[in-house]
Amino acid sequence: MANQFSLFKKRFFSSYFVTQALGAMNDNIFRQAIIILISFKVASEINFSENIMTNMAAGLFILPFFLFSATAGQIAEKYEKSALIRKIKLFEIIVMMFAAIGFYFNNIWFLLFVLFLMGFQSSLFGPIKYSILPQHLKDSELLGGNGLVEMGTFLSIIIGTIIGGVLMERGASGMQILSVLLITLAVVGYLFSRRIPTTPLAQPNLKINWNPVTETWKTFKFARKQKVVFLSILGVSWFWFYGSVFLTQIPNFTRVSLNGNELVATLISACFSVGIGIGSVLCEKLSGRKVELGLVPFGAIGMTWFAIDIFLANPYSGYQGLLSPTEYLSQDGSIRTLLNCAFVGIFGGFYIVPLYALIQERCERSHLSRVIAGNNILNALFMVVAAVLGAILLGNGMTIPQFFLLVAILNALVAIYIFTLVPEFLMRFLVWILIHTIYRVRKKELDKIPDEGAYVLVCNHVSYVDALIIAGSIRRPVRFVMYHKIFKIPVLSFIFRTAKAIPIAGANEERELLNKAMYQIAEALDNGEVVCIFPEGKLSTDGEMNDFKSGIERIIETTPVPVIPMALQGLWQSLFSRKTVNKFIDRLKRLRTKVTLVVGDPIEPGKVSKEYLQEVVSELRDNKP
Structure with missing residues (x-):
C-alpha cells in the first residue's frame, strides 16, 4: 500500500x-x-x-x-x-x-x-x-x-x-x-x-x-x-x-x-x-x-x-x-x-x-x-x-x-x-x-520482517538508545536482550522494563543472570514472539563493529527460528553514542541526526553462525542510505 x-x-x-x-x-x-x-x-x-x-x-x-x-x-x-x-x-x-x-x-x-x-x-x-x-x-x-x-x-x-x-x-x-x-x-x-x-x-x-x-x-x-x-x-x-x-x-x-x-x-x-x-x-x-x-x-x-x-x-x-x-x-x-x-x-x-x-x-x-x-x-x-x-x-x-x-x-x-x-x-x-525529536529515522526494507511467527533480530550496537529506535520502527512488539547495566539506566530502565526487555550479563559476570536470560529468550520464541539481540555484547567505542559473540548460536541451537539481520547507520554521530565531542557547536550538530535502519533477508537456522551474521550485518551497515 x-x-x-x-x-x-x-x-x-x-x-x-x-x-x-x-x-x-x-x-x-x-x-x-x-x-x-x-x-x-x-x-x-x-x-x-x-x-x-x-x-x-x-x-x-x-x-x-x-x-x-x-x-x-x-x-x-x-x-x-x-x-x-x-x-x-x-x-x-x-x-x-x-x-x-x-x-x-x-x-x-x-x-x-x-x-x-x-x-x-x-x-x-x-x-x-x-x-x-x-x-x-x-x-x-x-x-x-x-x-x-x-x-x-x-x-x-x-x-x-x-x-x-x-x-x-x-x-x-x-x-x-x-x-x-x-x-x-x-x-x-x-x-x-x-x-x-x-x-x-x-x-x-x-x-x-x-x-x-x-x-x-x-x-x-x-x-x-x-x-x-x-x-x-x-x-x-x-x-x-x-x-x-x-x-x-x-x-x-x-x-x-x-x-x-x-x-x-x-x-x-x-x-x-x-x-x-x-x-x-x-x-x-x-x-x-x-x-x-x-x-x-x-x-x-x-x-x-x-x-x-x-x-x-x-x-x-x-x-x-x-x-x-x-x-x-x-x-x-x-x-x-x-x-x-x-x-x-x-x-x-x-x-x-x-x-x-x-x-x-x-x-x-x-x-x-x-x-x-x-x-x-x-x-x-x-x-x-x-x-x-x-x-x-x-x-x-x-x-x-x-x-x-x-x-x-x-x-x-x-x-x-x-x-x-x-x-x-x-x-x-x-x-x-x-525518534521524532532527537533523530530523523529512515526505514528500509521493513517488509522483510514477517507480521507473524517467532524470529530473532540481530543488529549492530552503536548507542544507548538502539533498542528504542528499533522498537519505534517495527510494527510488532519486540523483546530486547540487552546488557544489564544499560537495562538499569534511569528513565530508559522504565521503558525497557515496560517493553519486557531481557537483561543479560557475560558468563564471567553473573552466570545465573545469563542462564535466566537464555531461558526467557527460549520461552519468548516458543510463544511466537520477536526477540532482538545485539551480538557484539557491548557498545561500539570507535564507531566500528565489535566481534559477534557466540550467544546467538546458542539461542538458535536451543530454539531454531529464522534470524533477520539489521543494521543501524548514522548513530555514531548521534547524541547517545560513545563518541567524544568537546565543542558546544559540535554537540548541537548531534541533535536531529539522520539515522537509517536497514533490514536484510531472513536467514534460515541451519545457516546461522556468528561469523556469517557479522558479515551480513556489516554489509548492511556499509551500504549507503
Whole structure:
C-alpha cells in the first residue's frame, strides 16, 4: 500500500467509506438544525432554557446507544454485516421522511422524537462500523483505514454542521431544502451500501441474549480480560465525553461568550471537526504506518493545553450573539480561539485513532462486534453524563468557558490515571518523542520482517538508545536482550522494563543472570514472539563493529527460528553514542541526526553462525542510505 489513500481503490473501503460518511453527515445536518433551532429560535418562544433543551437534545440522540448497543453487537456478530448495513440504511430513509414531516409542521417535540430514532439507527450501525474493518483490511492497513474513517466522519460533521446551520438561517425555505436533502442523502447512502461485499460471519451460531443489562455485563467481563483493550475502551469513551461537551456547547458558547451569530457557531464547529479530520489522517504518517500508542499521550496533552487556552482567551460571558463571521474575525483574539478549537481537534485525532486501531488489532475477532458494542454503551453513558453535567453546571451559573476549563483539567487527570495503569502508553510516548525529536529515522526494507511467527533480530550496537529506535520502527512488539547495566539506566530502565526487555550479563559476570536470560529468550520464541539481540555484547567505542559473540548460536541451537539481520547507520554521530565531542557547536550538530535502519533477508537456522551474521550485518551497515 503506497499510503492510506490507496485504500479507496478497494471496492469494500470506498463503498463503506461513502456509506458511513453520508450517514454521519445526515446525523449532523439534522442534529445541528435542531440545536440551532433551539439556541436561536424555539427556546425563547416556548419559555424554556436553551441550555437545558440543548443538552436534552444531545441526550436523546445518544440514549439509544446505551439502550440498544448490546443487542446490536450480538446481531452484528451473528449475521452477515453487508446485508445488515443495507437494512439499517433503509430504516434511515424512513427516519428522514419523519424528519421532513417534523420540519413541515415546525413541531420541536416531534423533531426531538425523530432525533431519538436517528440515535437508534446509529446504535444499530455502531458495532458494524469498526468491527467490519479488520475483516477486510490487513493489520498494516488498520491505522490508515481508521484514520480515513475518522476523517470522513468528522468531515461529514463539518459539512453537516455547515449545511444545517446555513439552511436553518433561511427560515421556512431552508427547512424545505433541508428535508429534501436529508432524504436524498439517505437514499444515496443506501445505494452505496449495496456495493459493500459480503463479510464472513463472525459467530453464526451465537444465541442472542435480548437482556441488554446482562449482555452488557457479560461483554465488559470479556473485555476486562485484556487490560490494554479495556482501558483503551475507557479512553475512547472519555474522548466522546470530551468531544460531546465541545460539539454540544459550541452554539451557546459562540452566542454568549464570542457574541457571534449562527454562522460563527458553524465556523467554530467546523474548525473543531476539521482539526479531528486532519489529526486522524496524520496518524499514519506520524506513527510509521503501525498502531503507535505513543500518539495517545501526545494527543491528550494537546487536548488539555488548547482547551485551557480557549478559557484564557474568552473568560467573559453575557453577550447576545450579534456578530457575523466577518465582524467576529475582526475582533481581538478571534484567530486565537479558532486555532485553539482546531488544535483541540487535531490532538483529539492523535488520541482517538490509535485507540480504535488497538482495540481492533488486539481483541479476538469472534468477539469484536460485541466489544465495540460495549464500547458504544460506555460512549453513550459518558455522553449522557456530559449532557447532564452540562445542564446542571451551566444551569447553576457556571459559564461555558469555565466548563471547558473544568473538562480540560479532568482530561489531564483521566489521562494520567490511564497511563499509570498501563505504562505501555507512556513508554511508547517516550520512544515516539525520542525518534521524532532527537533523530530523523529512515526505514528500509521493513517488509522483510514477517507480521507473524517467532524470529530473532540481530543488529549492530552503536548507542544507548538502539533498542528504542528499533522498537519505534517495527510494527510488532519486540523483546530486547540487552546488557544489564544499560537495562538499569534511569528513565530508559522504565521503558525497557515496560517493553519486557531481557537483561543479560557475560558468563564471567553473573552466570545465573545469563542462564535466566537464555531461558526467557527460549520461552519468548516458543510463544511466537520477536526477540532482538545485539551480538557484539557491548557498545561500539570507535564507531566500528565489535566481534559477534557466540550467544546467538546458542539461542538458535536451543530454539531454531529464522534470524533477520539489521543494521543501524548514522548513530555514531548521534547524541547517545560513545563518541567524544568537546565543542558546544559540535554537540548541537548531534541533535536531529539522520539515522537509517536497514533490514536484510531472513536467514534460515541451519545457516546461522556468528561469523556469517557479522558479515551480513556489516554489509548492511556499509551500504549507503
